[in-house]
Amino acid sequence: MALAEGLLALALLIGMQFAISWSSTRMPWLRRVVTGEPRLLLRDGAMLDDALRDARVTREEVHAAVRSAGIGALGEVAAVVLETDGSFSVIAGQPGAALSSLDGVK
Numbered sequence: 001m002a003l004a005e006g007l008l009a010l011a012l013l014i015g016m017q018f019a020i021s022w023s024s025t026r027m028p029w030l031r032r033v034v035t036g037e038p039r040l041l042l043r044d045g046a047m048l049d050d051a052l053r054d055a056r057v058t059r060e061e062v063h064a065a066v067r068s069a070g071i072g073a074l075g076e077v078a079a080v081v082l083e084t085d086g087s088f089s090v091i092a093g094q095p096g097a098a099l100s101s102l103d104g105v106k
Contacts, residue, residue, distance in 0.1 A: 035084045038105045042066075042080035045073075051106075055082050065090055081105055 024031040039055045041048055041062055052059065062080055065088035071077055078093035079102055091099060 038084055038089075039082040040079060040102065040105045041082055041088075042074065042077060044079075045075040045077055047074075057082060062088070 020030075020034060024034050039051050041051050041055065041057060047059055047062065052062070063074075065080060066074060066077055069090035069092065071090065071092055076092060077090060078099055079089075079091040081089040081091070081102070083089055091101065093099070
C-alpha cells in the first residue's frame, strides 16, 4: 500500500511538472508567474539596495559573483543581473555605457 501511494505521488508530481512546463511555453502570463523576471542588482558599480532586498540577495553574494567573473573592483562592472534561474550575470564595462542586453530587466 505504501509503495502504491509513493508511486502515485511521484506520478502526480511528474504530471504537474509537465502541465506547468507545457502551459508556460504557451501562455506568457503564466511564464512570468512561474519563472519571474531578471533583476538588476548593481548598475555602474553601485548596489541597488531595494532590488537586493526584494530578491533576498546579500551584498556579499554580489561581491562573490563579481570575483568569480574575474573582476577586482565594482567600479569595473557595468551591471550585475540576477537571472530567472538564480544565476548571476556580471557585465563588465565602462560605467554609464548604454547596454542593450539590459532591455527588459527591472
